[in-house]
Amino acid sequence: MLLAGAGCGASDGDAAGDEGAEPAPRTELTITFWPEGRQGPAQEATLTCDPDGGTHPFAAPACDALRARPGALESLPPDSICTQIFGGPEEAEVAGIFEREEIQATFSRQNGCEIDRWETVRPLLEAAG
Numbered sequence: 001m002l003l004a005g006a007g008c009g010a011s012d013g014d015a016a017g018d019e020g021a022e023p024a025p026r027t028e029l030t031i032t033f034w035p036e037g038r039q040g041p042a043q044e045a046t047l048t049c050d051p052d053g054g055t056h057p058f059a060a061p062a063c064d065a066l067r068a069r070p071g072a073l074e075s076l077p078p079d080s081i082c083t084q085i086f087g088g089p090e091e092a093e094v095a096g097i098f099e100r101e102e103i104q105a106t107f108s109r110q111n112g113c114e115i116d117r118w119e120t121v122r123p124l125l126e127a128a129g
Helices: 004-005 059-068 112-120 120-129
Strands: 029-033 044-048 091-098 099-109
Touching: 004 112, 029 120, 044 059, 059 120, 091 120, 112 120
Parallel strands: none
Antiparallel strands: 029 044, 029 091, 091 099
8 A cells, every 4th residue: 555655646745746855754743741741831842753853852862762662652551550650740742643653642750651651752752841
């Protein structure tokens, strides 16, 4: 299926017949970060990978973190057993396209499992802050 789409005309805002255009990034994300929890002010950044860019101030380390642990954007299984440690009020949401798949992931520091997920992609989450 992917090859059929690759040979089609312009998409994603590309001008028709623009043969010199680079392919769309495989990853295009919006990261929203709430340093004080969702009741506080939000900060936002965009990120593209392959090529690395966007408004994210540390795009390369953020993309590297995603490449190293692509499963980090997956939610925890509902039956996860986690230590009840509070790691702070910070929360984040990552939405968009990751490796050409639509995703929406939420992050918090409410327990040991969520803290571990956060730490795995820290360069991605906190750079908006």
